[in-house]
Amino acid sequence: MRNVALILRRELASYFATPLAYVFILIFLVLANAFTFYVGDFYQRGQADLRPFFLFHPWLYLFLIPALTMKLWAEERKSGSIELLMTLPVKTWEAVLGKYLAAWLFTGLALALTFPIWITVNYLGSPDNGVIFASYLGSLLLAGGFLAIGSCMSALTRNQVVAFILGVVACFVLLLAGYPLVLDAFRGWAPQTLIEAVASLSLLTHFQSITRGVLEARDVLYFAMLIAFFLFTTTVAIDLRKAD
Amino acid sequence: MIKTEHLCKRYPSVTAVEDVTFEVQPGEVLGFLGPNGAGKTTTMRMLAGFVTPTTGRASICGHDVEREPLAARQCLGYLPEGAPSYGEMRVAAFLEFIAELRRLDGARKRTRLDYVTERLQLSSVLDRPIETLSKGFRRRVGLAQAIIHDPPVLILDEPTDGLDPNQKHEVRTLIDEMAREKIIVISTHILEEVEAVCTRAIIIARGRIVADDTPLQLTSRSRYHNAVSLQLARSDQLQAARAAVAGLAAVASVEVSEREARLTALPRSGAMILQEVAALAASQGLQLKELHLESGRLDEVFRTITA
Numbered sequence: 103m104r105n106v107a108l109i110l111r112r113e114l115a116s117y118f119a120t121p122l123a124y125v126f127i128l129i130f131l132v133l134a135n136a137f138t139f140y141v142g143d144f145y146q147r148g149q150a151d152l153r154p155f156f157l158f159h160p161w162l163y164l165f166l167i168p169a170l171t172m173k174l175w176a177e178e179r180k181s182g183s184i185e186l187l188m189t190l191p192v193k194t195w196e197a198v199l200g201k202y203l204a205a206w207l208f209t210g211l212a213l214a215l216t217f218p219i220w221i222t223v224n225y226l227g228s229p230d231n232g233v234i235f236a237s238y239l240g241s242l243l244l245a246g247g248f249l250a251i252g253s254c255m256s257a258l259t260r261n262q263v264v265a266f267i268l269g270v271v272a273c274f275v276l277l278l279a280g281y282p283l284v285l286d287a288f289r290g291w292a293p294q295t296l297i298e299a300v301a302s303l304s305l306l307t308h309f310q311s312i313t314r315g316v317l318e319a320r321d322v323l324y325f326a327m328l329i330a331f332f333l334f335t336t337t338v339a340i341d342l343r344k345a346d
Numbered sequence: 347m348i349k350t351e352h353l354c355k356r357y358p359s360v361t362a363v364e365d366v367t368f369e370v371q372p373g374e375v376l377g378f379l380g381p382n383g384a385g386k387t388t389t390m391r392m393l394a395g396f397v398t399p400t401t402g403r404a405s406i407c408g409h410d411v412e413r414e415p416l417a418a419r420q421c422l423g424y425l426p427e428g429a430p431s432y433g434e435m436r437v438a439a440f441l442e443f444i445a446e447l448r449r450l451d452g453a454r455k456r457t458r459l460d461y462v463t464e465r466l467q468l469s470s471v472l473d474r475p476i477e478t479l480s481k482g483f484r485r486r487v488g489l490a491q492a493i494i495h496d497p498p499v500l501i502l503d504e505p506t507d508g509l510d511p512n513q514k515h516e517v518r519t520l521i522d523e524m525a526r527e528k529i530i531v532i533s534t535h536i537l538e539e540v541e542a543v544c545t546r547a548i549i550i551a552r553g554r555i556v557a558d559d560t561p562l563q564l565t566s567r568s569r570y571h572n573a574v575s576l577q578l579a580r581s582d583q584l585q586a587a588r589a590a591v592a593g594l595a596a597v598a599s600v601e602v603s604e605r606e607a608r609l610t611a612l613p614r615s616g617a618m619i620l621q622e623v624a625a626l627a628a629s630q631g632l633q634l635k636e637l638h639l640e641s642g643r644l645d646e647v648f649r650t651i652t653a
Contacts, residue, residue, distance in 0.1 A: 116432065
């Protein structure tokens with residue numbers, strides 16, 4: 103775990119060594135609040151909860167998370183530093199996990215900085231803070247899922263723009279797996295069980311079930327497995343193609 | 347000890363390395379020579395465990411690089427081609443990061459960091475981001491990270507590329523000092539470097555080993571080996587001198603440079619012609635500026651072997 107911690111620390115420091123960290127956090131906070139107040143009608147609804155705030159998180163993450171993960175591995179390949187990292191006494195999974203956790207911790211920080219809206223809603227009324235807490239957790243899990251997908255896409259290419267586009271598309275498909283947009287592609291030829299299996303992969307369904315305030319084991323398990331699967335795939339991709 | 351057995355690396359369209367077998371013992375400094383694209387870097391990458399061989403095996407200090415990758419990497423200091431690093435990091439933070447991944451702690455870490463900083467003259471740039479450094483400094487940062495854990499085996503891909511003559515000299519002195527107890531493999535296309543630091547040279551062309559010898563033995567393969575070169579004070583004596591030298595039985599041929607008023611007499615195989623040429627010059631009354639015995643030209647051997 104020492105190696106994971108060392109790589110995590112280096113990655114996190116590198117976010118703040120460039121404008122990336124500040125730009126990301128600023129844009130995230132501005133957009134999250136703009137959506138809440140202007141699109142979500144935070145005041146007009148007259149309800150003391152944060153539903154309009156969390157409603158837009160999946161769509162914010164859809165573009166912001168791949169922008170964060172596109173460099174994870176593609177940049178290492180491009181600059182050649184992957185040759186340095188992969189010839190140090192470090193296991194591939196340690197590097198994959200260290201980089202992933204750094205990105206997740208960073209996203210968690212951005213999410214934590216939205217606390218003024220929580221203070222606001224508590225000042226204006228008496229919301230169900232249990233639901234808000236569950237929603238924050240759901241948002242963090244959703245970000246974690248997107249980050250794992252983005253990490254995997256970044257491991258497949260040395261081109262950051264390609265990594266970004268692959269990341270957005272993969273996140274989008276998994277996000278809407280339970281909706282007609284994706285399911286219609288399967289209807290007509292796939293057996294019903296497959297369609298149901300695809301539908302059950304929907305990130306949005308699981309996210310919404312958590313933000314309703316019900317923290318079910320199966321939703322948490324779903325995110326854990328999704329993250330584990332994509333991190334495993336990242337490790338395999340790096341192992342097989344690190345020198346390409 | 348480094349050992350490779352029949353290493354091959356084939357890509358769908360090209361064979362990069364074909365049947366490379368060699369061993370390196372402690373105290374040896376092995377120079378990898380070869381034209382660009384000959385397979386030097388691919389071979390070094392296979393030794394470092396970055397590229398997986400298609401067939402064949404490599405081991406470092408008895409650890410197979412594929413089956414015991416971590417143990418092999420622990421014994422190894424590696425400078426990849428182009429000395430890549432994390433550009434946005436500051437030099438001090440980068441070296442500390444590598445030292446910690448190399449399991450150096452506390453006082454030992456401090457000592458080693460101070461040592462590499464001093465040896466590679468990095469103290470003036472410790473606080474600068476690596477991407478703002480000159481090519482020479484970046485190369486030295488790469489060298490510093492390779493030797494920071496005092497490994498028994500060093501693999502350095504073009505360690506002096508981009509350095510000025512003073513820095514090259516420093517790096518060669520460093521390699522010389524470390525050579526006594528370590529195994530060092532360097533790749534270079536600077537031939538004088540091989541003569542300066544290597545105890546052994548392997549020449550690779552088109553993925554195969556085409557020569558494996560000491561630099562001295564390699565230069566003796568040159569047709570200039572034991573050739574005699576003489577420069578005349580008066581260029582009007584050049585034609586006469588040429589005819590006289592060419593007339594000697596042991597001389598195979600004579601090359602002339604009109605501009606320098608220089609003759610180079612190439613001996614028939616194995617012949618020593620210095621005495622004869624010197625005697626001839628005296629008897630013919632040639633006025634000499636210079637007379638010397640050539641040991642051979644490595645660049646000429648290199649071209650002959652790899653062409």
